[in-house]
Amino acid sequence: MDNKIPAVTMRNITKRFGTKVVANDKVWLDIYRGEILALLGENGSGKTTLMNMLSGIYFPDEGEIAIDGKEVVIRSPKDAFDLGIGMIHQHFKLVDVLTAAENIVLGLPGKLDLKAASKKIREICQTYGFDVDPDQKIYDMSVSQKQTVEIVKVLYRGADILILDEPTAVLTPQETDKLFAVLRNMRNDGKAVVIITHKMHEVEDLSDRVAILRHGQFIGDMPTKSTNAQEMTNMMVGHAVTLNIERPEPKDPKPRVEVKGLTVRSIDGILKLDDVSFTAYSGEILGIAGISGCGQKELLESIAGLQPVEAGSICYVEDDGTREELIGKDPLSIQEMGVSLSFVPEDRLGMGLVGNMDLSDNMMLRSFRRGRSIFTDRKSPHKLAEDVVRDLEVSTPSVSTPVRRLSGGNVQKVLVGREIASAPTVLLTAYAVRGLDINSSYTIYDLINRQKADGVAVIYVGEDLDVLLELADRILVLCGGKVSGIVPGRGAKKRDVGMMMTKLGGNAHE
């Protein structure tokens, strides 16, 4: 492999945003054909920025790029296409109101002939085993369908250097397997594939070589075979990290939230939760597992008072045994009782944080009602923001930076940090580590464990089953809005829980 000419050579690439943020600092990177390269790094380490320079979205401040040994200048996405570089972005670049075919031919020269385009799209689909309807509108598609359109779009343009930015973050395990099969096909076809991901087992499973960035600098690359998850993580973080999640025994668990026969319908009348009953104890982490869209969101929102409930009861139990019904209360008074919700949606912003406001102002969203005078207290949110930045190692130029300018992982740290700071008695959290790198994920697990030790009842909705099995004391499995079973976290088998996710009761009933 060493005597081959790299498909892409990047030398001394530097990119700055403004004067303070150096996203890439003298990065060297080689990409070869017939190989899958995994690009690793923490959130904000400059992986996406580096790839954006290859695909013409950003222009490097310094450095050289060569394709097949020939030096090139990539000024725009069009230049990148002409060189055979195609990138599938984390946030899909598709026009919602157009059809798949229209999106795929977007930007190409020549006469508009959608019929011919559809034919060519079907051919590509056949070669690689995709399933795309050229005439379907994008807004009618699922996330994985949209991703497929993106990949077909890149292939349609004849790209032979493919870059995928966190392609699996929004996919189910089955969809991920399908994607990986396609990527292996492409590698065997002699294409160069770069994949950005945080999931170690995907790196080990798929890639031939890994390259690691840290704080915008290139740390090193090596064949995947000769390394392991521990070594890669250490290189990413810069110091040794333990890859075990702690799970202390719950101390003095008492019932805190009792849910009985909870039934919720969506606005369209679809049954989202059907007769859900469980009890969450203080000092315990209750994990919620399930295929996405099985009612996790509705469950948390019902407890937080954001979702109209059709039937059932949700009781908040205090230490002395006083019970209080939560249904019918408004979200504000539920919050004041100490029930705190931190939901991280797919687009990370949108629920809980305001992108255009800075860190302190976002902290204030929780506290602005406090105090007697008509003026708001700006000092304590400011201090809280500084605490969160320090404790959770949020990388931001300052606390007065608008949240939307932070990278995804840092946005999440701010959100989770704020919710925890309100000292809740019940912490509801969904997808807290969605899209987070491994080090930040462990920081979040740590935070959640500390809450548990303080006697908080934690309800944790997670998408990564491996983590749930290591973190949660008990796991409630949802399947199509029904409780498929509640299993103790210690000793639960991944396979069994997986079965319960897809079928009520799993194997138990057979």
Next chain:
Amino acid sequence: MFDLISFIPRAVVQGIPLLFGSTGETLTEKSGNLNLGIPGIMYVGAISGVIGAFFYEQSGAASPFLTVAIPLCSSLLGSLLMGLIYCFLTVTLRANQNVSGLALTTFGVGIGNFFGGSLIKLSGADVPSIALSATSARFHQSLPIASGLGWFGKLFLSYGFLAYTAVIIALVAAYILRHTRVGLHLRAVGESPNTADAAGIDVGRYKYAATCIGSMVAGLGGLYYVMDYASGVWSNNAFGDRGWLAIALVIFTIWRPNVGVLASFLFGGLYILHMYIPSGMNLAVKELYKMLPYVVTIIVLVISSMRNKRENQPPASLGLAYFREER
């Protein structure tokens, strides 16, 4: 009895300026630029044409070709300049589109009234208006056979050439938007500029081109108004609120220029309905009828929001500036 044969042609000539304006604004909005300067641009289109015609008539020459070509070119030039100002502000400098547009409208009306007033002074007339009868006659000229064809001629052939131009431009614009690559790219730019950019489309160029062409088309509406509809008589502020009505028409037609052809005639009809409905001496009732176009627009907005079909919504990035390296 309601006299349709005389009502419809009057509704059509009322509708033509709106059709120009709304076709121009639709092209502009499809690129993601919400140009609220359209009323000002139509105003400038009118006064530029008047200036050209005024000096040509003053020179004493009377070539039939130049009588039409000079006002036409000066009008296009005037509205092009306005479009360029808007683009420079909102695309190059990424200024707020609403503020820039409203400023442009105020500016355009001011320009029109300033030059209008100056020309009136130059002409030395004792009424506060300029009459450009020679130019108007050319613009107003319809096919000579029209008068011999009874109601058919009256309904379909009694208009000046600019009226037919308006319909053709609207239909061509609709075809380009739906069936050509340029149209596909333009729609992509207005819906999601960063997608378009990543697909290798020059977003800035499309925004500039669509906005400038849109401004020129809208400017023709002003020219038609003064040269044909008003028979070549310019008086300050006579154009009224037609510019705003054109913008309302864009929403009414859910961003489809071909729908605009009939919709503009409907709006034109609603605009003058109060003259045809016997309302006696009660002026308040007349004012109520004048509200009709706006009421209809609001109803369409309500219905299209309720039906919530994605194709009928405004371009997704309408009103937003685009900067590639924004984080």
